[in-house]
Amino acid sequence: MIRQRLSPQGPEVSRLVLGTWRLLDDPSTRTPSGVLALIKNALDCGITTVDTAEIYGRYEVESLLGDALRRDPGVRAKLEVVTKCGIYVPCAAAPERRTAHYNATATQIVASAEQSLQRLGVETLDLLLVHRPDWLTAHEETARGLNSLLASGKIRAAGVSNYLASQFEALSAFMDQPLVTNQVEFSPFCITPIHDGTFDQAQQRHFSPMAWSPLGGGRLFDPADAAGVRLQTAMRALAGNYGGATPDALAHAWVLAHPARPVSILGTNKPERVVSSARADSITLAREDWYALWEAAQGKSIP
Ligand SMILES: NC(=O)c1ccc[n+]([C@@H]2O[C@H](COP(=O)([O-])OP(=O)(O)OC[C@H]3O[C@@H](n4cnc5c(N)ncnc54)[C@H](OP(=O)(O)O)[C@@H]3O)[C@@H](O)[C@H]2O)c1
DSSP: OOEEESSTTSOEEESEEEEOTTGGGSGGGSSHHHHHHHHHHHHHTTOOEEEOOTTHHHHTHHHHHHHHHHTOHHHHHTOEEEEEEOEEOOBTTBTTOOSOEEOOOHHHHHHHHHHHHHHHTOSOBSEEEEOSOOTTSOHHHHHHHHHHHHHHTSBSOEEEESOOHHHHHHHHTTOSSOOOOEEEEOBTTBOHHHHSSHHHHHHHHTOOOEEEOTTGGGGGGOTTOHHHHHHHHHHHHHGGGGTTOOHHHHHHHHHHTSTTOOEEEEOOOOHHHHHHHHGGGGOOOOHHHHHHHHHHHHTSOOO
């Protein structure tokens, strides 16, 4: 598996990343042993980077991951752990919360990171992302929280998720170290970051974006989704050119092909689908095939 730095001073990661948003959706990954098996399988494929967030599973996924890692401390040493903070929703664990809200104040960021460290059972977070821009917090204030975590060594690197390029610039102005990534939705179904300046900024500032929902959150395999059916049909027609690659591998290869050098975050809980997706690492899509897949997903021709 090709490895890359997210930015010149940022962490080195595998360019396919194991996502954990949906772990609780599946009985096989609701237990620490199931999660450990999924992670070990990913490691066997060269996938060393795990993406999570405090809010996943209504604040339960980080603890599940932590329980899995405690079962085999050697595994933690082989991983880069990425987590996110800043989204707070009413739930059983926080009955005092009345309304879902964002909070990227310095106090909240520091408190959340410390709780993530405890839940995950690790001493340092390899990368902490602000999950969404908080419209009520000044960028200088958010930077103060991230800078203090960097200075204390509780996080090795800081980044953001779902930020506009302008918000990334504004926050960057107050950072002691460069932000190392912006995690955004990107797939043949969603090409917003190509149009809204996110991927231009990534190239200009030399950071790799992290792409979430690379299979459109499963749309690629949904027989009721017309765009998904078109895309899967186009992929199956091209598979012979790529050694019989499966649609999931071709979708990840499509993401990896962009010159902003995104890394692609897997959303599957199935070890065998991690294996098939990992084949993306050795696929270089031909230019015309990349555009053909875009046309299939979008249902229109390149202008
Ligand atoms: N920063 C953010 O705001 C944000 C937002 C969303 C997600 N994320 C991150 O990105 C990761 C990936 O996002 P995602 O889960 O939406 O990714 P995705 O890969 O686009 O979608 C995953 C879904 O596709 C299904 N799937 C995958 N391969 C399949 C196959 N061969 N056949 C049938 N179904 C298949 C999975 O089900 P199975 O498990 O059954 O395979 C799962 O339900 C998340 O885990 C999370 O870490 C970040």
